[in-house]
Amino acid sequence: MKNIENIAQYPPQIRRDIVRMVHDVQSGHPGGSLGTVEFFTALFFDLLEADPKNFKIKGTGEDVFILSNGHITPVYYSTLARRGYFEVKELATFRRLGSRLQGHPSVHDGLPGIRIASGSLGQGLSVALGVAQGKKLNKDPHLVYTLHGDGELQEGQIWEAVLYAGAKGVDNLIATVDYNNAQIDGKVDDVLSLGNLKAKFEAFNWTVVDIKEGNNLEAVIEGLRKAKTLTGKGKPVAVLLHTLMGYGVNFMQGDYRWHGKPLNDEQLAKALEQLPETLQDY
DSSP states (O other): TTTHHTTHHHHHEEEEEEHHHHHTTTTHHHHHHHHHHEEEEHIIIOOOOOOOOOOOOTTSSOOOEEEESSTTTHHHHHHHHHHSSGGGGGGTTOTTOOOSSSSOOTTTTOOOOOSOOOOTTHHHHHHHHHHHOOOOOOOOOOOOOEEEETTTGGGGGHHHHHHHHHHHOOOTTTEEEEESSSSBOOOOHHHOOOOOOOHHHHHHHEEEEEEETTOOHHHHHHHHHHEEEEEOOOOOOOOOOOOOTTTTTTTTOOGGGGGSOOOOOOHHHHHHSSOSSSSSOO
């Protein structure tokens, strides 16, 4: 697969960034961040048609990514920095007073790569629809990508947007669901089951791509590339990305309690032992 050897150096380093950032300020959301590293790596280092050195807030003439589950900023910020949107050393300011790297994305201080303030769950798909339809009106052939938590799909606004996108044939949109069956209060199936999610999207006139190995970089790249080939055919595309919360750190994997819990000193040391420094720590 093209570039897979070069791209593969990023997931271990991004995971190191995540656990260190959250530990250093004893605040943040490491679980979902660790689980979506392969998605962010595949998107930003393989698929996304965008120039990190020439970031435009309006996103004209390039692909646009909207992070709807905005609490997973550790993985978002690390990916943006490693991709060249801003200097890697700025990761050390995560969640500190005066930092551009706030706990949830913010446009207030003009951080490159951030287009909307997000984290109030359920709103990102509606925003993405506006961007996608704007691109169609402006005859911009580029795509709009989104990421959502599976627990976020318990929000009613999501399904209004899903209904609208399917009914209006917004086919320049790829919405990915981090399908890890974990949210802040427990397993999604226990809190409020989503049922047959694939069938639901299809009933709303979406095309669905199921990526069973959401923590396998090659599988994620292949799945997202497939999703891209399905755009422009009259339907929006949904990607169901099956991941493990906390992936890459054995004592965090699959445990919903790591949704928003920082690591202590001993846990950080154990985590870093499992994550090789493939690039360079900030």
